[in-house]
Amino acid sequence: MATLIKNKQITQDHWQTLDSQGETPHFESSTVGDWLVPLSVWTAQSHVLCARGGRNGVILQNTDDPQLLVNDFDRLALIAVHFPKFTDGRGYSVARLLRRLGWKGELRAVGDVLRDQLFYMTRCGFDAFLMRADQDGQSALKSFKDFSVPYQPAIDAGFRFVGDAKSVASAPSVVTVNPW
Amino acid sequence: MYRYDEIDERIVSERIDQFRDQTTRFLSGKLSEDDFKPLRLQNGLYVQKHAPMLRVAIPYGLVNSSQMRMFAHIAKVYDRGYGHFSTRQNIQFNWPRLAQVPDILADLARVQMHGIQTSGNCIRNITCDHLAGIATDEIVNPLVWCEILRQWSTFHPEFAFLPRKFKIAVSGSEQDRAATLLHDIGLQAVRNDQGDVGFRVAIGGGLGRTPILGQVINEFLPWSDLLTFLDAVLRVYNRYGRRDNIYKARIKILVKEKTLPQISKEVHAEWAALKGGQGTLTREMVDAMAARFTVTAYRSLADVNELLEAQRKAQPGFARWCERNVHAHKVAGYAAVSLSLKRSGVPPGDVSAEQLEAIADLADRYSLSELRVTHEQNLILPDVEQSQLALLWQEAKQLGLATPNIGLLTNIIACPGGDFCSLANAVSIPVAMAIEERFDRLDYVHDIGELDLNISGCMNSCGHHHIGHIGILGVDKAGEEWYQISIGGDQGNRAALGKVIGPSFARHDVPEVVEKLIDLYLTKRESQEDRFIDVVQRVGIEPFKKHVYGNVDKKQTNHTRPLANA
Structure with missing residues (x-):
């Protein structure tokens, strides 16, 4: 059973996921529960989905254009980005773009999600992780603390490249190698 | 040289803890070979024919004598008594044992070194002109900019799983000694008419199966926009670079298939959203970074042309060495010296632990304790007083490091x-x-x-x-x-x-x-x-x-x- 980590805690997953394979079901106003569906299903059936009681979410493939969801942000409770292989890093950029476009809700990494990538994923804007089935949730939580300081800005400010007053003040005042 | 502060040290030390944990999990069977592979690669560890190979980063080619002694220590304790300087300003050890690699990395950290991102599909060690900061034809000293790029690229969260490796080279001189047009991104520091520093940015160069020269995507990138522009290039590459074929995955293929104007359009559209935002450099940041570099304590000297002329006349061997292995220096009275690692009977770039120690001694006594690694697999003593050249030549000769062949056929x-x-x-x-x-x-x-x-x-x-x-x-x-x-x-x-x-x-x-x-x-x-x-x-x-x-x-x-x- 895959573990869901949300806001750095192990939580119950209340969402039902519609597999992108197989026949696409038709949602009806009586369909209950929170549903996570592929972009194509969302595009085709968003009116029905929104007319029912439960919450709605979209799973993006890492080749989908996140721009397509901008106008739907207020109708969605969850956006997930699928990692087909953990070595396929496109999902990181998709997450950065979603955050830049103004997505403030839950951003979930799903698919080949392993503990050793959680630190980077978090810095790209993911706040929820549906771990690959073989991953141990408890030990995965440690990975959020792999590093205490990041060098570059991401969705956070990072260190040193944001005019960090401390790093400027702590440096000696004489310029010894002139970059100018 | 750049000196780590407490934060740099903490980041490297946290990396070692992380990798030690990963190695332990791998050796105990909790982490599969496939899941471990990209992790070890991004710590410089390959699995080679006979044993793992560990590649240690020498950021933009700068190394000091205590780091050199640490290489000797590693060669002796963990390897078979020698190391190999690569064409990318790195040093490689060919015989370490996997279980000991975390210990090697911990030893390296004691002298502010590591194997981070020397391999894997990420942004690799930044390379630079081996005469940076001392060349007589320098337009802009690129060293501080290289360090800024080193920090920006280290553990960049978005670009750790690119389609393929990504190499950046920086040149600050008229003569491009960093082969910038043969890199995924080549940065040539330039000045505009107002004298402001900027970079001419070339992308899509590289060797490999499909050798291509880089093409200029930005003629003058203002220095403050350096990181946001590179973020834009990398993001476009990360999203659209080919992942279906390892041989077509470098950015050069993306540029070739989509054409430069199209890629340029996409990069500039992405940059428009990033420009001026987080990652925009300020003068204070750059100066603070510059201040972390050590002072090079040059003495106030004059050139000693007559003395050198007389020494060259007296000793033809010295004359030949001066002609090939001694390079002009921007500070009067100084010269840079190439120690050739190419001599008959020795594999190019190979150096023994004893030689590494002897080289460290030479650096201490002749070159303010500093050295450079060149992409031609030689070493440079960057700050030698001209009056000491003849003495240095004698010593280097005895160590087998004075083959006067820089630029010649046998400098293979x-x-x-x-x-x-x-x-x-x-x-x-x-x-x-x-x-x-x-x-x-x-x-x-x-x-x-x-x-x-x-x-x-x-x-x-x-x-x-x-x-x-x-x-x-x-x-x-x-x-x-x-x-x-x-x-x-x-x-x-x-x-x-x-x-x-x-x-x-x-x-x-x-x-x-x-x-x-x-x-x-x-x-x-x-x-x-x-x-x-x-x-x-x-x-x-x-x-x-x-x-x-x-x-x-x-x-x-x-x-x-x-x-x-x-």
């Missing part, structure tokens, strides 16, 4: 090749050594003049054979080692890719072919200054072909491997 660049590397089709080092043996007469080599000879054991081109005046590439033909020879490649401002002269050769024939190429050159040159590459560019490759292959009917040799560049 070679990858580790099939003796060590599991990717290679053929050996490189024995070929280099056979050529060196054949040209063991120094007078002859000097008479031949400037000539870059580069050898790669496979199409991955770690030996940069495409840009050698003479390039040798190992190819596999029905399980046998063959060598394809090209001529006319060049590096620097006149970067060019060599052309293959014809069907490949058996290993034992290679030295003779090189000799034939040189014979022909000697008959065609108009003066001593007319270099091999000048002659190739003037007369073309046909006369060389004819001289090498004689009147052999080309059709009969068609059974040999088709040309890889075709």
Whole structure:
């Protein structure tokens, strides 16, 4: 059973996921529960989905254009980005773009999600992780603390490249190698 | 040199803890081979033919004597007594044991070094001109900018799983000694009419199977926008670079397939959203970074031309060494000195623990404790007082580090090749050594003049054979080692890719072919200054072909491997 980590805690997953394979079901106003569906299903059936009681979410493939969801942000409770292989890093950029476009809700990494990538994923804007089935949730939580300081800005400010007053003040005042 | 502060030290130390944990999980079976592989690669650890190979980053080529001694320590304690300087300003150890690698990394951290991102599909070690900061033709000192790039790229969360490796080189001089046009991104520091610093940005260069020169995507990128622009390039590459074929995954293929104008449009659209935001550099940040570099305590000296002239007259060997291995310095009274790691009987770039220690001593006594690593696999003492050159020459000679061959035929660049590397089709080092043996007469080599000879054991081109005046590439033909020879490649401002002269050769024939190429050159040159590459560019490759292959009917040799560049 895959573990869901949300806001750095192990939580119950209340969402039902519609597999992108197989026949696409038709949602009806009586369909209950929170549903996570592929972009194509969302595009085709968003009116029905929104007319029912439960919450709605979209799973993006890492080749989908996140721009397509901008106008739907207020109708969605969850956006997930699928990692087909953990070595396929496109999902990181998709997450950065979603955050830049103004997505403030839950951003979930799903698919080949392993503990050793959680630190980077978090810095790209993911706040929820549906771990690959073989991953141990408890030990995965440690990975959020792999590093205490990041060098570059991401969705956070990072260190040193944001005019960090401390790093400027702590440096000696004489310029010894002139970059100018 | 850049000095780590407490934060830099903490980041490296946290990395070691992380990797130690990952290694432990791997060895205990909790982490699979596939899941571990990218993790170890991004710590510089390959699994090679005989044992793992650990690649240690030498950021933009700067290294000090205590770091050099640490390399010696690692070579002795964890390896077989030697290390190998690569063509990317790194040092490699070929025989460490996997379980000990975290300990090696901890030892390296004591001297502010690491193996972070020296491998894997991420942004690799930033490389730079080996004369940065001391060159007489410098426009902008690139070192601080290199350090800014090092920090920006280290553990960049978005770009750790790119389609393929990503290499960035920086040059700040008129002469491009960093081969910037052969990198995924090449940055040439320039000034605009107002004197402001900026960068000419080239993208999509590279060697490998599809050698291509980089194309300029931004003629003048203001310094403050350096990181946001690179973020934009990397994001476009990360999203659209090919992932279906490892040989077509570099950014050069994306640029080639989509064309530069299209990529440029996408990069600039992305940059429009990033420009001026987080990651925009301020003067305070850059100055703070600059202030973390050590002071080079130059004495106020004058050039000693007369003394050197007299010493050169008295000792022809010294004169020859000065001509090849001593380089002009921007500070009066100083010179930079190349210690050649290329001498007969030794694999190019290899250096023993004893030599590493002796080199560290030389750096302490002659060069303010600092050294540089060059992409030609030699070392440089950057800050030598001119009056000390003759003494240094004597000592370097005794250590076997004074071969006066920088820029000459025997300064061969070679990858580790099939003796060590599991990717290679053929050996490189024995070929280099056979050529060196054949040209063991120094007078002859000097008479031949400037000539870059580069050898790669496979199409991955770690030996940069495409840009050698003479390039040798190992190819596999029905399980046998063959060598394809090209001529006319060049590096620097006149970067060019060599052309293959014809069907490949058996290993034992290679030295003779090189000799034939040189014979022909000697008959065609108009003066001593007319270099091999000048002659190739003037007369073309046909006369060389004819001289090498004689009147052999080309059709009969068609059974040999088709040309890889075709």
